[in-house]
Amino acid sequence: MRTHASVLHLDLDAFFAAVEQRDKPSLRGRPVVVGGVGGRGVVATASYEARKYGVRSAMSTREARALCPHAAYLTGRFHAYRAASEIVMGILREHSPLVEPLSLDEAFVDLARADLPDLELDTVTGFAERLREQVHDATGGLTASVGLASSKFVAKVASDLDKPDGLVVVPPGTELDLLRPMQVSVIPGVGPATLDRLRRTGVRTVADLERLSEDELVRVLGQAHGRGLHRLARAQDDRAVEPERETKSVSVEGTYETDVTDRDVMAAIVVRQASQVARRLASNGLSGRTVTLKVRLYDFTTLTRSSTLDGPTDDPGVIGRTARRLLTELDPAGGVRLLGVGVSGLADWVQDELFGPDEDAEEAPELPPDPVGAKSPTGYRPGMDVEHDEMGRGWVWGAGRGVVTVRFETAETPPGPVRSYSVDDPALRHWEPEPGLDKLDRPEPTDHPEPEEHPGD
DNA sequence: TCTGGGGTCCTAGGACCC
DNA sequence: TCTGGGGTCCTAGGACCC
Numbered sequence: 001m002r003t004h005a006s007v008l009h010l011d012l013d014a015f016f017a018a019v020e021q022r023d024k025p026s027l028r029g030r031p032v033v034v035g036g037v038g039g040r041g042v043v044a045t046a047s048y049e050a051r052k053y054g055v056r057s058a059m060s061t062r063e064a065r066a067l068c069p070h071a072a073y074l075t076g077r078f079h080a081y082r083a084a085s086e087i088v089m090g091i092l093r094e095h096s097p098l099v100e101p102l103s104l105d106e107a108f109v110d111l112a113r114a115d116l117p118d119l120e121l122d123t124v125t126g127f128a129e130r131l132r133e134q135v136h137d138a139t140g141g142l143t144a145s146v147g148l149a150s151s152k153f154v155a156k157v158a159s160d161l162d163k164p165d166g167l168v169v170v171p172p173g174t175e176l177d178l179l180r181p182m183q184v185s186v187i188p189g190v191g192p193a194t195l196d197r198l199r200r201t202g203v204r205t206v207a208d209l210e211r212l213s214e215d216e217l218v219r220v221l222g223q224a225h226g227r228g229l230h231r232l233a234r235a236q237d238d239r240a241v242e243p244e245r246e247t248k249s250v251s252v253e254g255t256y257e258t259d260v261t262d263r264d265v266m267a268a269i270v271v272r273q274a275s276q277v278a279r280r281l282a283s284n285g286l287s288g289r290t291v292t293l294k295v296r297l298y299d300f301t302t303l304t305r306s307s308t309l310d311g312p313t314d315d316p317g318v319i320g321r322t323a324r325r326l327l328t329e330l331d332p333a334g335g336v337r338l339l340g341v342g343v344s345g346l347a348d349w350v351q352d353e354l355f356g357p358d359e360d361a362e363e364a365p366e367l368p369p370d371p372v373g374a375k376s377p378t379g380y381r382p383g384m385d386v387e388h389d390e391m392g393r394g395w396v397w398g399a400g401r402g403v404v405t406v407r408f409e410t411a412e413t414p415p416g417p418v419r420s421y422s423v424d425d426p427a428l429r430h431w432e433p434e435p436g437l438d439k440l441d442r443p444e445p446t447d448h449p450e451p452e453e454h455p456g457d
Numbered sequence: 458t459c460t461g462g463g464g465t466c467c468t469a470g471g472a473c474c475c
Numbered sequence: 476t477c478t479g480g481g482g483t484c485c486t487a488g489g490a491c492c493c
Contacts, residue, residue, distance in 0.1 A: 035461075042461050044493090057493080060459055103464095103493045189466095191491050224467055225490090248465065255461060290485085300460070304487060340462085465492080472485080 001238055002150040004119035005172055008109040008128060009147045009155035010135075012088065013164035015105035017047035019080050020072075020383070022140050024395060026407060031055070031071035033064050034383070040255050040337070044076060048164060072397070074383030081105075087138050095131070098241045108152055110241035124148055125169050132167065150175065151237035157186055175235035180207040187232050194221060194229075209233040246346075247286065251294075252276045253340025256372055259298045261335040267324050268371040273341040274320035275367050281343060282364065287312035288343035291319055293326035296338035305329050312347040316365060319343060380404045380423065388427045391419065404428055 012018065016034040021027045031050035035043040041061035053068035061073065085104040092099045098110035116123055128146045135144045143165040147158025150172045157179070158168040170178055184190050184198055184206055197220050203209050209217075210233040218226030231237065252273045260266055270293065281287055292306040305326040313319065323341045380386075380399035386406055388394050394406040397418060405420045406428075421428050 039458055040461075044461080058460085060461095062459070106493070189491065193490055222468070245465095249463090251463065253462060258458095292486095302488080306486060308485065338461090342463095463493090465490105467490085468488085470486090472483100474482085474484105475480100 001236065002112075003172060004112075005121060005124055005148045005150055005169055006111040006119045007149055007152055007155040007241065008111055008124075008131075009149075009152070009159040010088075010092065010107055010109065010131070011145050011147075011159045011163070012084075012105040012135075013143045013145055014045050014047050014051075015084075015142070016045040016076055016081055017050070018142050019077070019084055020074055021047060022142065023080065024407075027072055031068050032074065033061070033068070033071045034074050034076055035061055035064075037061060037073050037075055037383075039257050046071075077383060077385075084139050084142060088135055088142075088144070091131070091134055091138060095127075098243055100241045100243055100245070108155065108241045111148075121169060121171055125167070128167050128169070132165075151235065152239050152241070153188070153232055153237040154178070154235060156188060157182075160186075176210075179233075179235060180205065180210065182206050184209050187229065189225065189228065189232075194225070197221060206233055247284065248346060249342055249344035250277055250280050250284075250286065250288070250346070251292070251340055251342030252280075253294060253338060253342075254372075255296070255338045256336075259335030259337050260339070260372070261332075263327075263332075265371050266327060266332065266336065266339060268368065269339050270323045270327055270341055271320040272368045272370060273339065274323050275316040275365070277341050277343055278314050278316035278319050279364050279367075281314040281346075285348055286346050287314040287349065288347065289313075289345035290343065291322040291326070292342040292344065293323045293330075294338070294340035294342065295327075295330055295332055295336050297332065298335045298337055300337070302338075303330060308345065312345070312349070380428070386427070387429045391417070394419075399423075 017032040020032050020034060029049065031053065032047040033043055033050050033055055034045045035041055039062070043055060043057055043059045043061060043064050045057060046055040046064070050064070050068050050071050053071075055064045055068050055071070064071070065073070081104050089099060089101055089107060092107055092109050096109050096111060096114040098113045100108040102108070111119060111124055111127070114127070116127060125148065128148055132144050132146055136142065145159050145163045145166045147155040147160070147168050147170070149155040149158050149170040154170050154175050158170050161168045179186070182205060184203055185195055187206070190198070198209065201212070201220055203212065209229065212230070214227060214230040217230050220226065221229065254269070254273070260269070289312045290306055290308045292304055294302065294304050296302045307322050307326060309318070309322070319341065380396050384396045386394050386396060386404070388406065388408070391406075391408045394408040396404055397407040398405040402423050403420050404423055405418060407418045
């Protein structure tokens with residue numbers, strides 16, 4: 001246990017939605033939902049305006065639309081999120097070498113290694129306030145909530161207490177006063193299943209949990225989880241902030257709008273996913289020995305089959321053939337809603353390198369065609385940026401049945417006009433701004449997108 | 458027309474080895 | 476002749492997180 005509140009947890013508020021509102025002035029002050037917009041999509045982030053209507057992360061988009069039909073439903077623009085995240089992580093690293101990102105929008109910082117005169121409450125509090133301002137200014141207005149405490153656990157709990165745009169400092173020694181009255185579900189690692197088991201043993205609050213012995217918890221939850229919760233219930237957490245965490249697995253998966261029943265289509269999907277995994281392995285200088293195929297049946301039961309090779313590989317052919325063989329071991333009669341391919345057992349070398357460095361390293365091989373997307377009529381998704389001659393920059397508001405609705409942004413008149421186009425209108429060539437590129441410095445338009453079906457909004 | 462995608466960690470059983 | 480133990484690897488599934 002640390003003696004000072006030297007662990008900082010920073011969490012960007014409604015991150016994906018906030019980036020969209022920053023980049024598209026007409027969305028400011030309005031409900032925005034970022035996530036899957038298709039029939040099987042779920043909400044990744046809802047803006048605070050959308051949360052007022054009950055829209056939450058992980059909720060199905062269908063349910064969100066029922067609660068808040070007038071929200072803007074957008075697919076993610078991950079270039080933009082990654083760019084904003086890199087700015088924030090860069091700021092954190094300016095202050096301490098010990099920064100542990102948990103995701104694009106969250107990180108721990110160990111202030112014991114920061115450029116501070118001491119770790120007294122006033123000092124760290126002032127630092128956190130300046131940090132929040134710095135993040136706000138450098139990202140074009142994104143807000144962050146921050147928690148400061150003597151451990152990762154309490155810092156994370158604290159950052160959640162005054163969202164959005166808040167700062168909560170937990171003075172050392174007061175941790176249990178804060179935690180005891182709270183629901184056990186505030187503890188990271190207590191999800192629906194654990195909550196259910198704890199409820200059945202009469203535990204609702206952290207104070208209730210604190211009364212259970214370690215043996216009892218281990219009996220109910222198993223060794224690791226039981227011991228872990230026994231400690232966290234007492235605010236005992238001396239886990240270090242770990243700046244370098246190595247990748248353990250790389251995977252690609254997809255859920256299809258309608259269940260896939262054709263084995264040949266399944267095989268084609270899996271081979272394409274294997275190539276995508278191989279590409280990501282290679283671009284990170286990784287290779288792995290265990291190939292895992294994941295299948296989710298029409299009724300949501302999930303199956304995995306894995307196979308461990310003699311040596312690590314990043315070869316799309318090897319991974320693809322292995323995954324396809326694993327597919328033959330399964331009986332996906334009735335159809336599958338999801339297919340996925342992953343590689344684990346990673347090494348940071350490839351077997352070929354035993355024979356010396358590859359002189360003429362090849363280009364990443366072409367991806368096999370997408371057997372699903374190729375069948376449907378439009379590739380436009382809400383949120384996608386599009387070209388247009390006279391209207392300026394625009395983004396897709398709704399798409400489907402051959403018609404794409406575009407909302408335009410102009411500096412003078414946000415919210416801008418809305419126009420509809422037919423899908424083959426050349427003005428619609430879509431583009432995605434590169435990280436760090438101003439949206440007005442347009443890259444060459446990409447090819448006309450692969451078609452895909454979309455219900456219009 | 459309920460239920461994403463990319464991860465991490467844990468458990469439990471069987472094989473295999475000493 | 477009754478079936479020890481421990482350690483490691485592999486596989487499948489499940490819980491959880493953002």
